[in-house]
Amino acid sequence: MNFDQQLQNKIDLKTKPLKALGQLEEIAFKIGKIQKTLSPELISPSLIIFAADHGLAQEGISAYPTEVTQQMVLNFLQGGAAINVFCQQNNINLKIVDAGVNADFEKNSNLIHAKAGYGTQNMLNANAMTAEQLSFCFQKGEDIVDKLTKSKCNIVGFGEMGIGNTSSASLLMSSLLDIPIEECVGRGTGIDDIQLYNKKVILKRVMENRGCPNSVEEALLFFGGFEIAQMYSSMLEAYRKNMVIMIDGFIASSAFLAAYKIDPKILDNALFCHQSDEKGHQLLLKKLNEKAILKLNLRLGEGTGCAIAYPIIKSAVEFLNKMASFESAKISNK
Numbered sequence: 430m431n432f433d434q435q436l437q438n439k440i441d442l443k444t445k446p447l448k449a450l451g452q453l454e455e456i457a458f459k460i461g462k463i464q465k466t467l468s469p470e471l472i473s474p475s476l477i478i479f480a481a482d483h484g485l486a487q488e489g490i491s492a493y494p495t496e497v498t499q500q501m502v503l504n505f506l507q508g509g510a511a512i513n514v515f516c517q518q519n520n521i522n523l524k525i526v527d528a529g530v531n532a533d534f535e536k537n538s539n540l541i542h543a544k545a546g547y548g549t550q551n552m553l554n555a556n557a558m559t560a561e562q563l564s565f566c567f568q569k570g571e572d573i574v575d576k577l578t579k580s581k582c583n584i585v586g587f588g589e590m591g592i593g594n595t596s597s598a599s600l601l602m603s604s605l606l607d608i609p610i611e612e613c614v615g616r617g618t619g620i621d622d623i624q625l626y627n628k629k630v631i632l633k634r635v636m637e638n639r640g641c642p643n644s645v646e647e648a649l650l651f652f653g654g655f656e657i658a659q660m661y662s663s664m665l666e667a668y669r670k671n672m673v674i675m676i677d678g679f680i681a682s683s684a685f686l687a688a689y690k691i692d693p694k695i696l697d698n699a700l701f702c703h704q705s706d707e708k709g710h711q712l713l714l715k716k717l718n719e720k721a722i723l724k725l726n727l728r729l730g731e732g733t734g735c736a737i738a739y740p741i742i743k744s745a746v747e748f749l750n751k752m753a754s755f756e757s758a759k760i761s762n763k
């Protein structure tokens with residue numbers, strides 16, 4: 430029996446009808462395969478929120494003002510956001526990264542300073558970032574995950590905060606998958622019909638003004654943001670370090686899509702924690718041929734889908750390690 434067969438056999442011989450633990454069995458198989466063991470472990474689960482501002486937010490493409498990005502970073506540091514509550518509930522270690530917020534923050538042990546600028550450029554008039562800023566983001570994203578693995582962490586989720594970033598995510602999705610932008614644009618923080626119409630017009634104009642990117646790097650350079658570029662390189666580094674990678678909603682998935690375009694094998698390490706209500710996410714998952722763990726109509730970001738799905742992921746590992754087999758429990762198998 431090869432390793433895959435041994436792992437499947439261990440799952441199949443648990444005291445349950447064949448396949449009766451459904452998607453939990455797929456998760457257990459995936460994690461066993463990542464860690465190349467029949468007895469996988471989840472160590473020091475962590476979640477990193479990348480925060481940054483977006484120049485395009487000046488164009489009225491979000492329901493909320495840009496100051497909310499910096500205000501939410503303070504909320505994360507004070508423990509008051511949704512992600513704080515769910516991370517605390519599930520013992521997930523949380524770090525916040527200032528990837529390029531339009532404000533300066535006081536030193537804080539939970540805040541990582543990785544500022545590429547005070548927000549991206551307005552993409553209508555210029556590339557979101559310079560080549561220097563992009564390579565800075567790549568370096569920081571890698572360093573952050575590298576440091577995390579020093580604490581033996583082997584499972585990491587990625588979240589984000591940045592008013593206007595559903596626009597970046599839609600532009601990345603449209604350009605990387607060659608799908609018309611209309612199919613990739615949604616209501617983000619909850620814009621109304623008129624604002625949605627305006628958002629589509631603006632994003633079409635961005636695409637005309639920037640042109641068609643010739644590479645993943647160029648797509649990130651054109652459409653940003655700093656938090657998405659850092660998430661992208663962090664995900665690739667997490668893959669190189671063979672971690673289990675938890676993917677949140679639409680925005681995190683757009684960063685993942687960019688990473689996938691560079692190295693499709695990253696899919697082997699990824700768990701899509703939930704299907705966001707943001708239009709575009711369902712199609713993105715379909716294009717990757719991936720099924721999310723949860724569908725709770727969340728449309729928040731911050732990594733909340735990862736933190737909520739984590740106990741389910743843990744259940745998959747627990748049943749694989751702790752459930753009796755037909756043989757050990759002396760139960761008749763068919």
Ligand SMILES: Cc1cc2ncn([C@H]3O[C@H](COP(=O)(O)O)[C@@H](O)[C@H]3O)c2cc1C
Nearest residue numbers: 491493589590591592593594595617618730
């Ligand atoms: C209070 C508040 C908390 C948030 N936490 C995440 N987002 C989410 O909404 C933003 C994306 O939506 P859009 O592109 O429409 O601006 C991101 O910051 C995302 O993380 C929030 C948004 C708000 C207003």
Ligand SMILES: O=C(O)c1cccnc1
Nearest residue numbers: 678679680705728729730
């Ligand atoms: O799915 C997401 O990541 C999302 C959706 C809406 C707003 N912010 C984030």
